Amino acid sequence: MLSHSLSEKALKQVLSSVTLPTLTNKEEKVFLDRLDRHFPELVSKLHLLYSDHYDFFFHLQSLINGLATAFSLRKPELKIRDEQRLLDPTWYRSEKMLGMALYVDLFAGDLKNLKLRLPYFQSLGVNYIHLMPLYQSPKGDSDGGYAVSDYRKVDSTLGSEKDLEDLADAFSEAGISLVLDFVFNHTSNEHEWAKKALAGDPEFADFYHFFNDKKEVDEYNQTCREIFPTVRRGSFTYLEQSNKWVWTTFNSFQWDLNYSNPAVFNAIADEMLFLANIGCEGLRLDALAFIWKEKWTQCENLTKAHTLIQAFNLCLQIVAPAVQFKSEAIVHPDEVAKYIDKNECQLSYNPLMMALMWESLATRETKLLTASLKKSFDIAPDCAWVNYIRCHDDIGWTFDDDVASQLGINGFDHRRFLNQFYTGRFDGSFAKGVPFQENPTTGDCRVCGSLASLAGLEKAIISGDTQMLDHAIKRILLLNSISLSIGGIPLIYQGDEIGVLNDHTYLDDEFKRDDSRWVNRPAITEEIVNLAKHATSPQGIVNRQLKQMIAIRQSESVFGEASTQILETYRSHLFAYSREHKNGEKLLAICNFSEHPQSIPSSICDLLQANQVFDLLTGNDISLNQEITLGGYAVLWIKKLEIGTVNEK
Ligand code: GLC
Ligand code: GLC
Numbered sequence: 001m002l003s004h005s006l007s008e009k010a011l012k013q014v015l016s017s018v019t020l021p022t023l024t025n026k027e028e029k030v031f032l033d034r035l036d037r038h039f040p041e042l043v044s045k046l047h048l049l050y051s052d053h054y055d056f057f058f059h060l061q062s063l064i065n066g067l068a069t070a071f072s073l074r075k076p077e078l079k080i081r082d083e084q085r086l087l088d089p090t091w092y093r094s095e096k097m098l099g100m101a102l103y104v105d106l107f108a109g110d111l112k113n114l115k116l117r118l119p120y121f122q123s124l125g126v127n128y129i130h131l132m133p134l135y136q137s138p139k140g141d142s143d144g145g146y147a148v149s150d151y152r153k154v155d156s157t158l159g160s161e162k163d164l165e166d167l168a169d170a171f172s173e174a175g176i177s178l179v180l181d182f183v184f185n186h187t188s189n190e191h192e193w194a195k196k197a198l199a200g201d202p203e204f205a206d207f208y209h210f211f212n213d214k215k216e217v218d219e220y221n222q223t224c225r226e227i228f229p230t231v232r233r234g235s236f237t238y239l240e241q242s243n244k245w246v247w248t249t250f251n252s253f254q255w256d257l258n259y260s261n262p263a264v265f266n267a268i269a270d271e272m273l274f275l276a277n278i279g280c281e282g283l284r285l286d287a288l289a290f291i292w293k294e295k296w297t298q299c300e301n302l303t304k305a306h307t308l309i310q311a312f313n314l315c316l317q318i319v320a321p322a323v324q325f326k327s328e329a330i331v332h333p334d335e336v337a338k339y340i341d342k343n344e345c346q347l348s349y350n351p352l353m354m355a356l357m358w359e360s361l362a363t364r365e366t367k368l369l370t371a372s373l374k375k376s377f378d379i380a381p382d383c384a385w386v387n388y389i390r391c392h393d394d395i396g397w398t399f400d401d402d403v404a405s406q407l408g409i410n411g412f413d414h415r416r417f418l419n420q421f422y423t424g425r426f427d428g429s430f431a432k433g434v435p436f437q438e439n440p441t442t443g444d445c446r447v448c449g450s451l452a453s454l455a456g457l458e459k460a461i462i463s464g465d466t467q468m469l470d471h472a473i474k475r476i477l478l479l480n481s482i483s484l485s486i487g488g489i490p491l492i493y494q495g496d497e498i499g500v501l502n503d504h505t506y507l508d509d510e511f512k513r514d515d516s517r518w519v520n521r522p523a524i525t526e527e528i529v530n531l532a533k534h535a536t537s538p539q540g541i542v543n544r545q546l547k548q549m550i551a552i553r554q555s556e557s558v559f560g561e562a563s564t565q566i567l568e569t570y571r572s573h574l575f576a577y578s579r580e581h582k583n584g585e586k587l588l589a590i591c592n593f594s595e596h597p598q599s600i601p602s603s604i605c606d607l608l609q610a611n612q613v614f615d616l617l618t619g620n621d622i623s624l625n626q627e628i629t630l631g632g633y634a635v636l637w638i639k640k641l642e643i644g645t646v647n648e649k
């Protein structure tokens with residue numbers, strides 16, 4: 001870090017050379033106070049990244065200018081929210097939090113219609129909504145919107161910028177936190193910056209990574225992971241027009257930004273603050289692991305990627321402190337953890353738990369889940385996991401091979417088994433999934449499919465077998481129960497609340513056919529929604545029982561700001577954890593990952609320090625005088641029975 005006196009000097013110099021926009025005295029004080037507080041850190045981070053640039057100070061000045069402008073444009077009601085959130089900095093740890101991720105078009109048609117769906121969200125208890133990318137992007141294939149051509153324009157098929165603002169206001173009034181994607185690793189090749197770069201404008205040529213020499217490209221390819229190997233080998237795309245190679249980690253039309261250029265940092269900071277000023281409270285940091293590149297490394301999770309994110313976070317702290325970062329690092333668990341920090345990403349997807357819940361369902365064994373979460377679940381108490389079961393992407397079998405090998409599991413073979421299990425190549429599997437990005441060289445593969453189809457509902461419905469149906473429904477609820485109770489924000493993926501099955505219509509679309517992730521991106525039609533309205537349909541049962549669990553979560557503080565301990569059950573099919581709130585309340589959760597009944601000594605309840613206990617989910621008393629038996633795929637949420645209170649559940 002720069003010395004205090006140097007950074008003070010730098011701040012004075014910057015302030016004397018920029019003209020702040022007109023602000024009220026009170027606002028100017030807020031801005032300058034925050035700048036004072038965060039500038040030393042910010043300038044230190046930027047120094048680490050850009051000190052070798054001759055024009056370092058010029059970029060610093062223009063950044064501060066940008067921050068001041070964004071602050072002046074921030075609406076008064078958002079500034080009030082900033083202050084409120086600063087007073088309650090762990091608001092996202094509340095038991096009330098419940099998230100949903102959805103595509104505007106697939107879920108509601110457009111932004112205006114989405115606004116009309118507010119009662120639906122409210123009936124479910126949802127108060128955090130991640131809208132999948134809704135920005136202008138190339139026609140045809142745009143990687144589901146993750147190729148952004150203009151961060152400030154809404155895709156016209158979804159509505160206008162005004163519609164988005166109206167929706168943000170409506171969400172805010174309804175107490176729903178809006179989460180938007182911050183796709184900052186790359187832009188589309190149709191972004192103005194990319195077009196200028198391609199046309200030879202030197203200023204913008206530096207916005208991306210171009211190479212004249214194929215040899216250099218090959219060198220990088222030796223160490224970088226291939227993300228979409230069935231679409232294109234390696235991480236680069238040849239551009240005929242300029243006879244150059246451009247860095248494209250994902251699709252050829254997604255050009256990676258060059259963050260070693262401070263002008264890119266400033267330009268993206270402006271776009272980020274624009275998104276913050278729409279009124280979102282969360283920004284999902286898409287593909288954040290890839291933002292910094294260095295020769296002869298994997299170009300993922302590099303130290304400077306963290307420095308960059310911390311620097312962006314400081315910009316938010318100064319202009320829009322109500323906004324949190326959500327990390328989308330789908331990488332090794334030790335690397336996932338490194339993004340999680342109050343000063344970096346306050347929220348993070350929990351890909352390890354996601355993958356291992358599926359692993360336990362397949363194997364009926366919980367040892368890998370237990371050992372892995374024992375090692376990796378614990379994060380800073382001022383941060384929170386975003387727990388999910390399915391999302392719009394594939395399932396990658398991310399777990400720590402060392403943890404697995406200590407349990408006698410060979411990571412490579414085990415992933416192969418899981419891929420086979422979930423793609424219908426394993427006899428007796430209940431799952432119906434589709435392979436994604438099979439890599440012919442490494443044998444690597446990932447899996448796609450909806451929660452319901454992967455959990456066995458599709459096969460069960462086709463077969464009409466009532467026991468299969470029962471098991472499938474229980475598997476869906478089992479996974480949801482963990483996501484809802486283990487600690488963090490549970491994030492439901494659109495349609496999973498009503499047991500939506502795989503959708504194969506993407507195969508008829510030339511722009512989607514090659515990307516099997518679309519199998520889990522169905523339009524949520526009225527017909528599908530209506531299915532769940534029948535009390536006896538499988539979808540109806542899933543929906544009703546899920547809502548009951550949600551209601552319990554939202555009414556018990558022990559699901560909120562409480563610590564979590566993963567427990568050893570010494571029973572191969574059982575998974576258990578306890579929660580403890582600072583008010584002393586405790587909870588013990590036990591889940592059975594097998595379809596057969598399982599028992600465990602009641603001494604596991606000792607940690608509740610209670611003479612009498614009951615199950616929150618059913619309201620039933622649990623006897624401490626005998627072993628506790630859980631039915632197939634059953635879940636218990638055990639709490640102390642307070643003497644004198646009656647279980648109303
Ligand atoms: C993220 C998105 C994924 C997209 C990729 C590139 O992983 O979730 O859908 O393909 O980033 O933006
Ligand atoms: C993400 C992940 C990768 C995933 C991909 C697209 O960035 O790192 O595992 O498969 O994007 O889905």
